[in-house]
Amino acid sequence: MNPRHWPRALFVSEQPAPVSAAASRHGRQPMLQYSAAAMLTALIGALGIRTMSHGYGVGVASAVVLAAVQSAPLLLAVTRPLQAWWIIMAADIASSAVLFHAPRLEGNSWPWPPAVILGQLVLLVAVARRERRPALVAVWVVLTASGLAIAAASPHNRDSSDVLLAVLGGGILLVGGVLRERHEALQRLGEQQLIAQSERARHTLLEERARIARELHDVVAHHMSVITVQADSAPYRIPGTPAAAQEEFAAIAVAARQSLAEMRMLLGVLRSEDSDDERRPQPGLDDVPHLVEAIARAGVPVNLVLDDGVEELRALIPPTVELSAYRIVQEALANVVRHAPGARTRVEVKLLPDRSSLTVLVANATPQQYSGALETSSTGHGLVGMRERVRLLGGALKTGPTLDGGFQVTARLPLPALPRKETPNT
Known part of the structure; x- marks a missing residue:
């Protein structure tokens, strides 16, 4: 790990609180988290007061203040575990300075009392769930170095509680970090799978649109082209065609050409996802009279x-x-x-x-004068x-x-x- 990243890793949380959408909607998960944090705060605070006042002989007022400072930041750990750990770490160091001068230090745990170890382990679980690897390494280094430094102030009272906290804390940070990274990897894999599925579906859709375009071109457009050619050439192929019939053939050719133009526009839309044909002028109410006129000619x-x-x-x-x-x-x-x-x-x-x-x-x-429908079947x-x-x-x-x-x-x-x-x- 690059040491340049340690200052930021010690103070700034890199990720938001992991609250699911359903939990955020109903407010159940934050309520449960705060309830658990409140119970742990009360438990660790009570244990700290009893240990410092009865075990180490610290005054009740001082024990209450120290226990409160050491346990209250657990409530902040629900949303800001790294900041809460820093506050509690500072409180634990200050508490060790008070316990160093306690009347009954000998025979009790040093440098970390049981309440401190319990509070640190609970808080490290929250930190491991939220922070990335650089922050976890920095937390463990500071925790271990602080324990060794405080224990060195009174080596004859040391009972290896600093080693115990370093080992247990390191294990929690290691396991929690691995599980969090695995969870993030699975999330990224799921997102990539969704993207891949979406791309496959899009590719399948484009292939289907291209197939439909080919069918329309091969069948409908071909026949419409034949109709246009036959209607245009009929007056020349059939000698003596009356003028009314020539006008009818011309109207048929115009209608066929219009149908071909719309068919080509549709084919362009089907074959291209970003076709400019979709932005061409579309038929509107102005074209209804022409449509009615064409039907009347029929x-x-x-x-x-x-x-x-x-x-x-x-x-x-x-x-x-x-x-x-x-x-x-x-x-x-x-x-x-x-x-x-x-x-x-x-x-x-x-x-x-x-x-x-x-x-x-x-x-x-x-x-x-009904002579029967031109088409007897209907889809x-x-x-x-x-x-x-x-x-x-x-x-x-x-x-x-x-x-x-x-x-x-x-x-x-x-x-x-x-x-x-x-x-x-x-």
């Missing part, structure tokens, strides 16, 4: 109702709410196209009167995705059939505090 008559208050307060509506509203309308209209083609549909985006929430409603009636993932979006925002979602045989989706998305609409005085 043969679904859609009536859009966009509240004037929504347009007025667009700047105050969070982007997450706008994106969720757009995705809910998009998924609901896609379900109409798949399961009720040609059904008259109503889309409403409104603010509640108190402006606390944004309401999104998509309702379709029964198709007048239900669309409704699950809508519920997850609404749940993340703390809103509510209702889905189900209507009385006229159609289907309705209603979502309520909470908003931050918006300015209330002023009403004219009457």
Whole structure:
């Protein structure tokens, strides 16, 4: 050990009190520690008074003062054992000076009385639980040197109590230090294991995201690219294509390109943990009319109702709410196209009167000329995705059939505090 570290090791505790989170929450462990310290203080104090007054012949007043100084710092040992040891060490040295002139020193323990040995051993246990190796070595060196120096003042009265305290104290400090270092090593090992588990889970997640990205690229993106090429080239491959059909093919190509753009953005997010694609502009309420127009071109008559208050307060509506509203309308209209083609549909985006929430409603009636759903199977993932979006925002979602045989989706998305609409005085 480097001697330059001894002064700090003797006076400064290097670690906070080891109190667990549960004990700190309920206050049980500190209460038990202080109760035990109070009982030991009383026991060692009483033993010191009896030993000094009856054994060594010291006056009762002096015995009480010395015993109090030697035992009271045990209460400080609950939180500051090293500082408490220093105080008691100084008190023990002062007590030995008084006992050196005691009337009945011969025949009694010297240089350390039983109460001093007991108090030191109890305090060394607390020091060993808290302090690091340099402090423990410094404590043992000071304790041993003090005992040898005091015993040398009256060698004919020495009964090797200094050696006994040095051996027992050294054993306590050694065992306690080893156990504390082992406990710290196990804690560090546990922390490293948690970090390793977290890294493995993160690596597994990234691998899974990369696999999903590959599947999306190989399947969905490939087919969307084929659709785009076929729609763009159809007027040239099919002679005499009517103008209306050419416009329809052009609309299909535009929709396919938009889907490909969103797909590429999603692939970038999946493949990169810190992708800039997540910061690109996301669809919002401004895109709902374009979405409705595209669905109308697919043969679904859609009536859009966009509240004037929504347009007025667009700047105050969070982007997450706008994106969720757009995705809910998009998924609901896609379900109409798949399961009720040609059904008259109503889309409403409104603010509640108190402006606390944004309401999104998509309702379709029964198709007048029902020729069967375009898709006969359904996974239900669309409704699950809508519920997850609404749940993340703390809103509510209702889905189900209507009385006229159609289907309705209603979502309520909470908003931050918006300015209330002023009403004219009457």
